[in-house]
Amino acid sequence: MQQLIVQKASDIMSLIDKVSVSTQELPLRVPFRTSRHVVTRASSVRVTITLENGLVGVGSGTPNEVVTGDTMASLEAILQELTPTLIGADLNDWTALLARVQGLITGNGPAKAAIELALYDLRAQSFGVDLPTLLGARQARVESDMTISIHPLPEMIAEAKQIAAQGFRAVKIKVGGGYLDDDLQRIQMIADALGPGHQLRLDANQAWTVAEAAEALRALAATHLPIEFVEQPVAANDVAGMRALTAMHLLPIMADESVFSYADALNILAQHAADYVNIKLMKTGGLSEATKINAACAARHVPCMVGAMIEPSTSLRAAVAFAAAHPNVHFVDLDPIFMVADAQPGLATDGPVLMFD
Template sequence: MHIKKIETMRIAVPLHTPFKTALRTVTEAEAIVVKMTCNEGITGWGEAPPTHVITGESLDSIETAIKKIIAPNLIGHSLLGRERVFEILHTVLVGNTSAKAAVDMALYDCLSQFAGMPLFQFLGGYRNRLETDYTVSVNEVEEMADDAARYIQNGFTALKVKVGKDDIETDIQRIKAVRQAAGEAAVIRLDANQGWKPKEAIYAIRKMEDLDLNIELVEQPVKAHDLQGLKQVKDHVDTPIMADESVFSMYDARKVLESESADFINIKLMKSGGIYHAMKICTLAESFGVECMVGSMIETKLGITAASHFAASQKNVTRYDFDAPLMLADDIVEGGIHYQGKRIHLPEESSGLGISEIKKQYIQNKGSVSNA
């Protein structure tokens, strides 16, 4: 089974409400979609959104990396020698993790179709259903409380609350209001997106502990590079700490794990460069007794389908942040995962990702590299 063609497409779909974090505000989901064609009549799909403030990539850089560098080096290779193919993907250029992730998804889609298995079964098959949390964007206190109450009423039982944009006291007021609106039974996770300094984080988390706000975990409270600060926070609070932007690669993960700087790791395919290295990070974390969440950027159901298949396949992935497609004004994908409120069902009747097509009205332009 050889790679014949790799096509790229630009897509864009509006969000029904803006997505706000300490790092950015998003009103439209843009992405580069990859369509890979093999000579067995198999087609694989992948997606890469631009996330400038996290991965450093833009639509132009993702598209150029795939069309000018990755695709020409992969065309003609057999997927039956997949270790060689993934070696090429990850060594042909430095960084560009989102571009690599989109191609990685398409490769795994093709491989699992060739094997005649859904991707989550091909990767390990630990479970076939997931439950996602829902994100409360950082806004004024009253608006965040109203959003939290609405999401709980809609059946979500875990909320991921964005903080870190303003002063600490305002963040504490936000969390108090969200807890009151969501009720005592709701699981509340905080994500500061690197917005606090270590001492600020310790103060804020301790204050929330004193107020008995029952926070499940706090994600990336300090700057990504500040592992010493991350460990300082972890060692001085009772609430578990999760590393996100601090971990792109398995080498980053090893530093966090060996230094005991975090209680959990958030794996995102756009950071790891796709499933191939995400599997290694997950296995490494498990060897240290550290559980993982799998999260996402603002992606369509295409990218989240791939992330869901990976997450479902692994025992050590215990939390899921896959609400991005629910924020979009429309579903642009034919096939893939199926949402039923907070529950995500993975398709078992089709092999690979189970995606058949992208709705044409959202495709802005196309390009391709082939051996024809």
């Protein structure tokens, strides 16, 4: 079968003929608030790559000024400058092409992701399969959690009840940026509003010092609530702090902003600085680096989550495919599809389940 696939790909004209860049802004139903920023739109820069044989691949990158350091303006400018250098490249020279994309610029994960996802789209088409099949998934469906961002408490409670009614079994709660007692009250009241049978996931977005996080972990553990993990409790570069909190063994610790690259993942794993790792394609620069990170985690028996920025379906489809293809992905946090006001092409939903349309 592999020989047939390779032959099919090599029989076609696979040179990149054209590349175009455009922007997309999709309003959210309600603003999304964390301890660090407020998001009102799913903003992205789309990359469209056309091969000489007429196949068209589309990818997109979403900036996040407080996480990846990008803005829409900077992301678009970088892609307008870099993408023309890919014209004439051969899709069949796959490994070298991916290395070339990752070497185009330092950092700038969303720009690399936009290009890579367009290339993966083309590669799947050239093999006559969808992206989940290309990545090795048996089925293109995953179950996501839903996030409750920081709002006045009555709004958060009302949202929790709505989420429970929609069938979500896991709920992520944004915490931090205020008093711990307020966080504890919100978590308890949200848990009560959800009712039994729901798992809680907490995300501090680097809001606490190590001392504050340790106090929070002790207080949270004492509640005996069904908390699956506490995500990125301290600053991304405080690996020693992450290690100390993980060593407390009170609640599982997940690294998010601490892991952008394969090298970051190896550092976290070597220092036992997290129980879980959150992989986001906008951080990793696409699927190739995400695959390496997941493999490193799997080899050390550290489960992963696949998350996202506030993204459109173009890039969320790739995240769904990646999550579906890797058994080491135990958690899925791809709820932006439920936040965008308008229907998104390419992904269908059934309660908390996302699937290729």
